[in-house]
Amino acid sequence: MNRQAKTLLVAAVAIGWLVFSGIKEASVYFKYPSELTPTVLAELGHEELRIGGMVAGGSLEREGSDIRFVMVDDGEGQVLVHYVGIPPDMFAEGRGAVVEGSFTMEGVFEAHTLMVKHGEDYSAEEHPDRENIRSDFGTGIPDPGG
Amino acid sequence: MVLSSLPVLLGRFGLWAVAAGSLWALIATVVSMRKGGGWARSARRGMVVALVGAILAAAGLEWALFHHDFSLPYVASVSAKNLPSLYLFSAWWGSLEGSLLLWCLLVLAFAVPAQQTKGMGEKVRRAFPLLPAATALFFAGVMLRFANPLSGWPGGGAGPSDGIGLNPLLQDPGMAYHPPLLYLGFTGLVVPGAWALAILFTGEKEDWTKPTRRWVLAAWGMLSAGILLGSWWAYHELGWGGWWFWDPVENASLMPWLALTAYAHGALAQEARGMLRRWNLGLLLLAYALTLFGTFLTRSGILTSVHAFSESGLGSWFLGYIAVFLLIAFGVLAWRWDDLDDPKPPGGLITKEGAILYNHLLFGGLLLAVLLGTTWPILAELATGERVSGGAPFFAATIPPIALPTLFLMAVAPWFGWGRTGKESLRPRLIAGVVGGVVVSGGLAWARASMGMGMGGWAHVVSVFILGAVLGPILADFVRTARAVGGSRKALIKRPRHWGGLLVHLGIAVLAVGATGASGGKTAVDFQLAPQETAVVVEGVSLRHVGVTVKSRKSHRAWIANVVLTQQGKEHPLQSERRDYGSNWPGTTEMALLSNWKRDIAITLAETESDGSASYRVTIQPFLSWLWVGGALSLLGFLWAGRKGG
Incomplete structure (x- = not known):
């Protein structure tokens, strides 16, 4: 192996290490409200977490930039979410949302990031629910950046 | 049962013609590689039949859109009677089914003339239709089986009296041009990919870099323009000050761009020194596969859950096609490996060819980071059963350390x-x-x-x-x-x-x-202001809330907030809007923007209260217009x- 090849190999290993170590550090769990059973909640504690689900109808309360709502999914279980800031476009009751943050002592999910879920509900077998947001191309719905 | 009109029927027939023509082109091409002559001409005719079929299908779809034929669920889902002509036309690619049709049409429209590219040998030319024919056949198959833009309602009803309309976020000129530009870039990659595959299959030694240079440049340029326009649109239309979100849809367009950029530099080394043929062929084939992989990621539902994916046949077809393509393409590459050896050993680091090796390494690293960051949720769920998400923090940590050396290399x-x-x-x-x-x-x-x-x-x-x-x-x-x-x-x-x-x-x-x-x-600050109240955003910048007016427009109601932004002592009266598009769609925002070469200040109207006060988010980003x-x-x-x- 000549020197050139050795240097290249070292650089390749360094880049690979950078990427793979980065991904482990940056990943957080993703849960649906119905999965957050008491056992799971106890395990999670105040760990950083992402929750995906739907904003329950009639649950959205806004006072200025102070927002509270309940997130649900198909199963049983709900999560009370508190978020301070301006929600992104397309955020509304009955629509998908993803929040990132952690649980407080009172069991409220304190979100520092609120995103709108989009474009993942495609199913061609039955004509899909056209009410759903279908961001079929281009850029995603923004992360307001908390 | 409602009888469909003639253009729609012709369009449906056209889809079958795409399938039949491309299937025939594929078979005839394989035979022609052994027998030559007449079979090659026959394959060419098959490609032309497929192209005409795709044109018929697209014409049928546009006819239905402009005639508000809501007996087609696709038309009902992406258009409405009050939609302006530009968006009626662009509703073609307003959702999955039509996008597939556009993709298929563009592949054929590129491939038919590209086969005549000057400077390629007869044997390679004969094998050229392999990849475009397979691609068109695959897309036609997916449309006919899962996502036909021209199919009627199950049971054949006349459909609703009006359509749902196009997502208001997409009712923007930028959004009319951005997807076709991206698709032009994606599908343009079929042409160099097709030459690469043809060269591998025939084992010819000729240099393809020169004859295909302008094709590669065109695809590369359109892909770049599509990505930029998407970012520009996200910044101006989504209205939250962001211009890149590391969203899977964005990453899907970035990955083939990275592979293609690496190839474009490798092609220089090949042309000048006859080097890097293996790398270059591999990168072209990879770039092609990545265009499909991006579509697979964003359309199959796999990012939501591995289980959602397994229920969607569309996803399995995409994954299956990509897997078969990669197996065949890289199988033949491995088989030809020894024929493709580099004639000259690379020089040291301080030579063009040495730098290009590092260019490949760095772009490979960027590609790996984007690919891993995007697919990590899937991989982790497959491995551990736990869903995780990587996302923006990962990219913020890994991209700069790889991108900055790349920029340095670019300078020297x-x-x-x-x-x-x-x-x-x-x-x-x-x-x-x-x-x-x-x-x-x-x-x-x-x-x-x-x-x-x-x-x-x-x-x-x-x-x-x-x-x-x-x-x-x-x-x-x-x-x-x-x-x-x-x-x-x-x-x-x-x-x-x-x-x-x-x-x-x-x-x-x-x-x-x-x-x-x-x-x-980046600085983002939220304010709630009463009429005529002024807030200091940062040193030298203040915002005064003047008042809110409500207007009814053709497609929506708008809450228009008048503000005065003061920067360095100079007053700028601006307007920031919220829009309500009725019950089918959630509201959108139109931010106020003050942009100069030093920084951008964006003002988003969050909410208006009955007492005349309003809440805003002000986002300041230095040097953003340099993008x-x-x-x-x-x-x-x-x-x-x-x-x-x-």
């Missing part, structure tokens, strides 16, 4: 020589680079100080210096050339590839300054490089 490597680099030619360029770096760093530091902005993070400081280091030697080289040719403009621009390439580099350096400046120095300037410079560079004589 153009001045290296093939085989060896003469000290006497490199030294003046390095000096010009350092001088440029110091001057540009000083200039921007002054601009920052004049606005009371901080330094903006190490990545930004490095990018600013690199911009100067890119600019300095280019200017020096330009002046030197201008002197040598005695002011003859024709002689000066005689080397379009040289100057075009350097202009692309310069544009990327400018863009990097914008990207690192905006993300490193668009740099992007435009790069696109000009692509155009320049594509001129005759390159």
Whole structure:
């Protein structure tokens, strides 16, 4: 192996290490409200977490930039979410949302990031629910950046 | 049962013609590779039949859109009677089914003329339709089986009296052009990919880089334009101050771009030194596969859950097709491996070919980071059963350490020589680079100080210096050339590839300054203001809320907030809007924007209260407009490089 090849190999290993170590550090769990059973909640504690689900109808309360709502999914279980800031476009009751943050002592999910879920509900077998947001191309719905 | 109109029936027939024509082209091509002559002509006819079929299908769909034929669920889902003509037309690609049709049509429209490319040998030319025919057949199959834009309601009803309409976020001129541009780039990749596969299958030794250069440039340029336009649209239309979200949809367009950019540099080494043939073939095939992989990621539902994916047949078809393609393509590459050996060993690091090896390594690293960051949720769920999400923090941590060395290489490597680099030619360029770096760093530091902005993070400081280091030697080289040719403009621009390439580099350096400046120095503040109340946003910038008016427009109601933004003592009256599109769609925002070369200030109206007060988010991003300037410079560079004589 000549020197050139050795240097290249070292650089390749360094880049690979950078990427793979980065991904482990940056990943957080993703849960649906119905999965957050008491056992799971106890395990999670105040760990950083992402929750995906739907904003329950009639649950959205806004006072200025102070927002509270309940997130649900198909199963049983709900999560009370508190978020301070301006929600992104397309955020509304009955629509998908993803929040990132952690649980407080009172069991409220304190979100520092609120995103709108989009474009993942495609199913061609039955004509899909056209009410759903279908961001079929281009850029995603923004992360307001908390 | 409602009888469909003739154009729609013709369109449905057209889809079957695409399938039949491309299937025939595929079979005839395989036979022609052994028997030649008549079979090759027959394959060509098959491709033309498929192209005509795709045109018929597209015409049928457009006819249905313009005639509000809501007996087609697709038409009902992406259009409505009150939609303006531009958006009726662009509703074609307003959702999955139509996008597949556009994709299929473009593949065929590129492939049919591209087969005539001058400079390719007869044997390779005969094998050319393999990839485009397979691609068109696959897309036709997916449409006919899962996602037919021209199919009627189950049971054949007349459908609703009006359609749901196009997502209001997509009712924007930028959104009308952005997807087709991206698709032009994606599908343009079929052509170089097809030559690569044909060369591998036939085992011919010819050099394809020169004849396909302009195809690659065109696909690369359109892909770049599509990505830029998408980012521009996200910034201006989504209205939350963001311009890149590391969203899977964005990453899907970035991945083939990275592979193609690596290839474009490798092609230089191949043309000049006959090197890197294996890498180059592999990168072209990979770029093609990545265009499909992106579609698979974003359309199959796999990012939500591995289980959602397994229920969607569409996803399995995409994954299956990509897997078969990769197996065949890289199988043949491995089989031909020894025939494709590099004639010359690479020189040291300080040579063009050495730098291109590192270019491949760095772009490979960027590609790996984007690919892993995007697919990590899937991989982790498959491995552990737990869903995780990676996302923005991962990209923020891994992309700059790989991208900055890439930018550095971009500043110095153009001045290296093939085989060896003469000290006497490199030294003046390095000096010009350092001088440029110091001057540009000083200039921007002054601009920052004049606005009371901080330094903006190490990545930004490095990018600013690199911009100067890119600019300095280019200017020096330009002046030197201008002197040598005695002011003859024709002689000066005689080397379009040289100057075009350097202009692309310069544009990327400018863009990097914008990207690192905006993300490193971003400030976002939320306010709630009563009428005529003023708030200080940052030092030297204040916002006064004047009042809110409500207007009813054709497609929506708008809450228009009048504000006065004061920057450095100068008042700017601006308007920021919220829009309500009725019960089918959630509201959108139209931000107010004050943009100059030093920074962008965006004001988003969050909510209005009955007492006349309003809440705002103000986002300040230094040097953001450099993104668009740099992007435009790069696109000009692509155009320049594509001129005759390159």
